[in-house]
Amino acid sequence: MECIGLTLGYSSGLQYRPICSTDRFSRFCTVAPSLNDPRVCTHSDDTAPGIMADGHSNNNHVPVLLSFSAFSRPSSVPVGSGYEVLIQKFLSIYGRQIDLHRKFMIQLYSDEWAQYIDLPKGFIISEKCKLRFVPLETDVTVLGNLIPATTVFFCCDMQERFRPAIKYFGDIISVGQRLLQGARILGIPVIVSEQYPKGLGSTVQEMDLTGARLVFPKTKFSMVLPEAEAALADLPGVRSVVLFGVETHVCIQQTALDLLARGFEVHMVADSTSSRSMMDRMFALERMARTGIIVTTSESVLLQLVGDKEHPKFKEIQNIIKASAPESGLLSKV
Helix, strand or coil, X not given: CCEEEXXXXXXXXXXXXXXXXXXXXXXXXXXXXXXXXXXXXXXXXXXXXXXXXXXXXXXXXXXXXXXXCCEEEEEEEECCXXXXXXXXXXXXXXXXXXXXXXXXXXXXXXXXXXXXXXXXXXXXXXXXXXXXXXXXXXXXCCCCCCCHHHEEEEEXXXXXXXXXXXXXXXXXXXXXXXXXXXXXXXXXXXXXXXXXXXXXCCECCCCCCCCCCEEEEECCCCCCCHHHHHHHHCCCCCCEEEEEEECHHHHHHHHHHHHHXXXXXXXXXXXXXXXXCHHHHHHHHHHHHHCCXXXXXXXXXXXXXXXXXXXXXXXXXXXXXXXXXXXXXXXXXX
């Protein structure tokens, strides 16, 4: 039996852990193709490219039926495809339904046994077949790796009318601006919400929203609304959301939980989020950390995104963080 556990990768693709009875969690293997790999079809048509109307293969592709949970969809993969391509194919079709923090296995339907069997190690696709993606019970630890190609920033409700009410508001604005600068330098999409702007005003002037992919008004506390979900749908490779803004225990917490429920890995920037009450903020941070949300800092996020002193944008990021972020009363309230 060969099982996999999906988690965000250290490189441009995803990674998985092969598990067998003699090699449990002993090494990582990188799934070679990314979601942009030409070998990985992301079409959602009922008849996928490579399958003719009569169901036969075309252009060296083999028809496959891919099932996950209660869903099944016909598709195709290149002849000779192995585990890596199959994983990416399942993710391209069912990515929003798959919890990337779980371990999975792929099974093959056997005509001989009239049921699904574990996919043999080294299996490659050579003929038409039926496959299913099966979640296992044990969770995989969230590693919290960030790479620009799979990351989006969410800036939540940093508005003028909150200035007098939110503790250390000037500090979190300063840190939020650093994050926005870093996003522009690294080409990371930014989605910005404004809570009832007619009454609470627009985003504060100190926050430069130049290049933001979306700025939208809301009345619901969570940012996970149709506008934001449509923007995320246009970014199919995104797996990680860096979240900051106000208030920690209301809009930030509800946004983080909604994103987590949709399979995203959430990084909540502690030095760029606050509340009117430090008690509310403290318990919200604790609750989020216990649910698997990663509580981190702005400098940690930016340096993780460059990852290497030799990164072509390292110097620009270094200039942003050269002066330390404000060490305000937020520190003692985490």
